[in-house]
Amino acid sequence: MNTVQDGRQLNALLAMATVPKMTPLKWRQLLDELAITPTTLIYGNNLSLLDKAMQHHIEVLRRRIAWDKVDLALKWQRESEAHTIICSEHHHWPEGFQSLTSPPLVLFCHGNVQLLSRPQIAIVGSRRASVSGLAVASDIAANLSQHGICVTSGLAAGIDAAAHKGALEHPGRTIAFLGTGPDITYPHRHAKLRLSILEHDGLLVSEFWPGTPPRRHHFPQRNRLIAAISTGTLVVEATINSGTLITANMAADLGRDVFAVPGNIANPVTEGCHFLIQQGAKLVVCAKDILEEIACLPPLTNSAPFRSEEKSKDENLATDKLLDSVEFDVTSVDTIAERSALPVSEVVAALIEYELRDLVAPVPGGYVKLRGK
CATH class of the missing domain: 3.40.50.450 (Rossmann fold)
Structure with a gap:
């Protein structure tokens, strides 16, 4: 995989991606059949070595390119340094895409493109x-x-x-x-x-x-x-x-x-x-x-x-009978009070405190315990 992305090839791939009913898989099959690059396919002038039927096919595909869409994509890229359009030549192109039968021709990226690697x-x-x-x-x-x-x-x-x-x-x-x-x-x-x-x-x-x-x-x-x-x-x-x-x-x-x-x-x-x-x-x-x-x-x-596992002293203290009375499924306040043998007023006050510490969460019908608490 090259470390430098060829701008002309990227433009050719963008052009290819605008052609209706031509999937990435169909394009790659055509490129493999002809043993040529996207740049040659889109911009090449010398296609005389191909038979007339294939020459005609390529000419038809070229006429269907929406160059206004290519211009729109390049304009988007110029709008911000955080905007990047990449193709398979780019050194951060995901290697995992090699497993796909029809990987994308290009990716539009906004942000830290290095994360792809x-x-x-x-x-x-x-x-x-x-x-x-x-x-x-x-x-x-x-x-x-x-x-x-x-x-x-x-x-x-x-x-x-x-x-x-x-x-x-x-x-x-x-x-x-x-x-x-x-x-x-x-x-x-x-x-x-x-x-x-x-x-x-x-x-x-x-x-x-x-x-x-x-x-x-x-x-x-x-x-x-x-x-x-x-x-x-x-x-x-x-x-x-x-x-x-x-x-x-x-x-x-x-x-x-x-x-x-x-x-x-x-x-x-x-x-x-x-x-x-x-x-x-x-x-x-x-x-x-x-x-x-x-x-x-x-x-x-x-x-x-x-x-x-990073629990403060207060959080460890919260592993008491009341908190144990709250399940990961919806548990009513009355059920919590009954299990903990505490007045409803004390239960409500404790639940509010636990909610602030992200130990429980209120839901319709009562409370649920949050995972790992």
């Missing part, structure tokens, strides 16, 4: 995650990033967002692959999270052109990139027929590790995780389970302690 774990899951599921994703992401792993996800609501937020505890530790153009935020309520990722030396990546809105078919395309670039994919809460399981299956098909967090067997949102574990995914309860499996770092005994 870092060791990565994808964290994905339900958009309608539980409070405890969000806490799990955030906690594991924080611990992975603490140990030098880049956390990759899709900026979606739920588990994706929690994973990005957890990784942000350590700058330069998260990548968000988008199902829109690089200049579009989806969902819109994640505008602040998007900005935070950029402010913390993170990266936003898309194979879609600037200005491209979200479309249903974009997200499976995005997910294949997440699966390919990562050493392994961790699933935190997913229903049995969810897109998350499709991503996990993509990762497995590409020869990547698949990890899953178990949960309540009566909760449909964890059914997909249990299915993956039955199919051979590694059961994960903390980041250490992942780090030991991928074996990309020194033994953890010499590493910094995990966040979930």
Whole structure:
């Protein structure tokens, strides 16, 4: 892989990417058949060695190039030093894309493009995650990033967002692959999270052109990139027929590790995780389970302690009968009072204190205990 990206070849690839109905796979098959470079295919004048049918085919393809879109892409790149368009020649082009049958021709990157070369774990899951599921994703992401792993996800609501937020505890530790153009935020309520990722030396990546809105078919395309670039994919809460399981299956098909967090067997949102574990995914309860499996770092005994183990004296004091009365599923205040044998007024006061210390979280119907507390 070259360390210097040829600007003329990049422009040729951008031009190729604008041609309707020509997928990256079809382009690469054509290039292999002709044994020529993208630059020659798009700009070359001497095609006399080709038969007339192929010459005509190439001329038709050239006429279908949307040069205005190429200009739009290059304009976007010039708008900021943080905007970069890369192709397979770039020295930070993800090596994992070699496993894809149809890798993108170009990537639009906003932020620290060097992250594409870092060791990565994808964290994905339900958009309608539980409070405890969000806490799990955030906690594991924080611990992975603490140990030098880049956390990759899709900026979606739920588990994706929690994973990005957890990784942000350590700058330069998260990548968000988008199902829109690089200049579009989806969902819109994640505008602040998007900005935070950029402010913390993170990266936003898309194979879609600037200005491209979200479309249903974009997200499976995005997910294949997440699966390919990562050493392994961790699933935190997913229903049995969810897109998350499709991503996990993509990762497995590409020869990547698949990890899953178990949960309540009566909760449909964890059914997909249990299915993956039955199919051979590694059961994960903390980041250490992942780090030991991928074996990309020194033994953890010499590493910094995990966040979930870093408890203050006050937090240790919180492991009392009242806190033990709160479950990871919804527990009513009356049930907590009954189990702890304390007046409801004292229970409410204690729960408020625990909430401020992120030991519990209020939910409709009562409280849930947060993971690792």
